[in-house]
Amino acid sequence: MRRGREFGITIDEFRIDMSAVRDRKRRMVSHSVDIHLDIFKKSGVELILGSGRFIGPRTLEITLQDGTARRVRGDKVIISTGTRATLEAIPGLAEAQPLTHVEALELDVIPEHLIVIGGGYVGLELSQAMRRFGSKVSVIDRNNRLLHREDEDVSEGLRGLFDDEGIDLVLNARLKKYIGEVRPGSPSVI
Ligand SMILES: Cc1cc2nc3c(=O)[nH]c(=O)nc-3n(C[C@H](O)[C@H](O)[C@H](O)COP(=O)(O)OP(=O)(O)OC[C@H]3O[C@@H](n4cnc5c(N)ncnc54)[C@H](O)[C@@H]3O)c2cc1C
Numbered sequence: 001m002r003r004g005r006e007f008g009i010t011i012d013e014f015r016i017d018m019s020a021v022r023d024r025k026r027r028m029v030s031h032s033v034d035i036h037l038d039i040f041k042k043s044g045v046e047l048i049l050g051s052g053r054f055i056g057p058r059t060l061e062i063t064l065q066d067g068t069a070r071r072v073r074g075d076k077v078i079i080s081t082g083t084r085a086t087l088e089a090i091p092g093l094a095e096a097q098p099l100t101h102v103e104a105l106e107l108d109v110i111p112e113h114l115i116v117i118g119g120g121y122v123g124l125e126l127s128q129a130m131r132r133f134g135s136k137v138s139v140i141d142r143n144n145r146l147l148h149r150e151d152e153d154v155s156e157g158l159r160g161l162f163d164d165e166g167i168d169l170v171l172n173a174r175l176k177k178y179i180g181e182v183r184p185g186s187p188s189v190i
Helices: 018-043 121-133 152-165
Strands: 050-056 059-064 069-073 113-117 136-140 168-170
Touching (some): 121 136, 121 152
Parallel strands (some): 113 136
Antiparallel strands (some): 059 069
């Protein structure tokens, strides 16, 4: 749409409705959850939805969604609790209430200027999406290239694409402190 004129397509006006974008995302997530719940049911595996904690060797207590508790024991217990984003101890960062990928996916406004800390695939995915929605985007990474675990030609290719899209890249850089204005309700850093 933004490059329409280049292709001879005239678009007088268009705007992004982030609430609608978010609603669609929520529908996609809930559809995906339904599919997986269905697979679980069909497989015969018992799925217990609740929060588990060990209360003894190989024994867990689960707080179920209705608040009641249930105990389970297994000869073998596999812990697969995943990870959560952590905030580096950069002065001022926590106070700035930055978004992690969780909150960023719940935005119903397009940030005026989004600063993305970290040029890994999650940060890059969000950067590209937000840039295309119309946000100014700057990516800061401590390494001298994007996706530094990938082959160098991948990083080079991405750099070219990001330059073309007008995404600002600040590489080989470490954050010392966050000195921006803290505006509750309008976080702009992820
Ligand atoms: C924005 C984003 C985009 C991504 N895109 C891709 C992609 O395109 N392709 C790809 O392959 N990967 C992608 N990933 C990575 C992928 O999502 C993760 O690698 C994967 O989800 C890890 O699976 P997991 O089961 O280890 O952990 P999780 O998916 O985090 O699952 C852990 C689960 O354990 C639950 N849990 C935690 N503690 C307890 C407890 N005490 N009791 C009960 N339950 C508990 C949590 O609620 C959660 O449901 C993406 C990640 C992010 C953040």
